[in-house]
Amino acid sequence: MANKFDGITIVTGHTLYDESLNDHTLHHLPDINPERIYMDYNATTPLEPEVLQAVSTALQDAWGNPSSNHIAGATAKAIIYQSRQSVARMVGGKAEDIIFTSGGTEANNLVLHTAVEYFQKNCGAAEQGEGLQNGCRGLPHIITSNIEHDSIQQVASHLQKEGKAEVTFVPVSRVSGCIEVEDVIAAVRPNTCLISVMLANNETGVIMPLQEICQRVKFLNKQRERLRILLHTDAAQALGKIPVDVQELGVDYLTIVGHKFYAPRIGALFVNGPGSRTPLYPMLFGGGQERNFRPGTENTPMIAGLGKSVFRDKIRFNNRFPGSDILPNTINMSILGPTLQGWRVLSTCRRLLASVGAACHSASGNRPSHILLSCGVPTEVAANALRVSVGRGTTKAEVDAVVEDLRETVQLLEEMN
Structure with a gap:
């Protein structure tokens, strides 16, 4: 007996038939052996029991649309607000600094998209010959490392290939596996608008010197009149493993990925004063949710799970x-x-x-x-x-x-x- 869903057939006996494969390969799903020891937590983590309960409770009791003006909507809205507070406390920010996303990939894309638009909006006058001293000639310049997650590397490479940005991939040290602060600073150009360096690497576990990079860049920003350099870190692998405080780091943006610390597959982006102190431009347009930065009816159960998982980081x-x-x-x-x-x-x-x-x-x-x-x-x-x-x-x-x-x-x- 089998059930068919959009070209995929699930057959009893743990056999999966995928019609999208040209050779109609049969994939056998292995049974989970309770004696095996799971050691791939950097890829994903299981849900904590209390997180699973929070998701289940929200599915049952908070099914209303958070934008609706009745008790069902208010219940969902209250859960989202509480989770926003919890996630903010986890990283040392404020509730209004947290934007919920579908995951880390979307959050990272949102930052790079914002950097390009930020450059264009602030440097438009350079088209008429103004602002040369502020680095507003040419394309926006982005600095990142050569060991970033694909959701940074591939986006940056795409922008470069499409002629929308210039990108410098700073290599990490072959001795330490760490990006050198001086190499990052040496890569800065007058048209540099973003530096994005992960907080901890997902394969080596090496922690990058984000705090020192931010301190050096903030000194450079004091000498810039128009185009300041925005600072971002993908903290997917760091959260839940080491203390992470956005104030101590000094970043403008920080990416949060729930399924890396026993939460559901949902993400969030910390933005230091979104739209006021720090620019943030939406990639999507719709009903105005998340203060128009990320519209779309909120996924209340997943957000509830993300907020609950933060207990271990409190x-x-x-x-x-x-x-x-x-x-x-x-x-x-x-x-x-x-x-x-x-x-x-x-x-x-x-x-x-x-x-x-x-x-x-x-x-x-x-x-x-x-x-x-x-x-x-x-x-x-x-x-x-x-x-x-x-x-x-x-x-x-x-x-x-x-x-x-x-x-x-x-x-x-x-x-x-």
């Missing part, structure tokens, strides 16, 4: 300082969120007994620890701090139970909010 460790060793039994962390103050979390936990700071300072009430503030931890982060310290008799099972206790507590407090 932990901020307050006692990790570069070059400093720490006690092996002590963790000072904050779970980021407007209702997740340390005292509130601890008072709601069913099993965990811990503190928000030193016991001798417990009389100070719910004020953030002055120790953390003195160490440069932001006030809103310090307010959510928890100090967890283990002893000789602490077992792994107890640690696992505490993690689950915290997970359930955070979920409860967010639902109450």
Whole structure:
């Protein structure tokens, strides 16, 4: 028995027949062996159970059109808003800086499309002989590396082939596998409008010096009157593995890919003040969703899953300082969120007994620890701090139970909010 869908036939027994293949090849889909160990997480990740539940709940309860002015639409709109906040917190941005997309490929295409249009809109006067000193002659120039994902490399190559842009593919070092900052700066031209370098490479895992590149480029931008260089990073492989903060990096755009960190196959683009501080021009036109930057009725269930998956990235460790060793039994962390103050979390936990700071300072009430503030931890982060310290008799099972206790507590407090 078989079911046929648009030229593809699914046959019982895990056999797939694809009519689009000239040789009518039969593809056999292997059964999933539970004893096998999955080790291809850079390609894609499975959904976390709570993410799957969030998607399922949204499919059942938030099926309304988010643009509709009734309760069904309002329910969907509220989920999208909450997810936007969660994704923004994950990367250190604001909710209004997040534009949901179908995935990382669309987000990357949107950035390169914007860079070309940004050049054209700002340098149109050069056609009449103005703005020579501002680099407005010729085509827009884009700088990227020679190890970017295809959704950057192929778009840039297409623009170059079509005569719409000039592109420099800066080679990475054969010694370090890393792009050299000086090579990027040396490639800058008067007509350079975009630098796009991935944050971490998907095959080697090498982390690129984005923060230093951004600092150097911002210095160059101070000397430009009209055409500033826009800064973009594809953070698909970095999110969920290393701390990512757009303010610390200094980028204008950052690409987010959900299925790389246990979320659904959906993406988002961080834009630092879209349409105001940072240009963003749509590739699609339609009903005005996503503030006209990416129109089309929002995929509420996938957006809900993306927002839920961010839980694992909401932990901020307050006692990790570069070059400093720490006690092996002590963790000072904050779970980021407007209702997740340390005292509130601890008072709601069913099993965990811990503190928000030193016991001798417990009389100070719910004020953030002055120790953390003195160490440069932001006030809103310090307010959510928890100090967890283990002893000789602490077992792994107890640690696992505490993690689950915290997970359930955070979920409860967010639902109450």
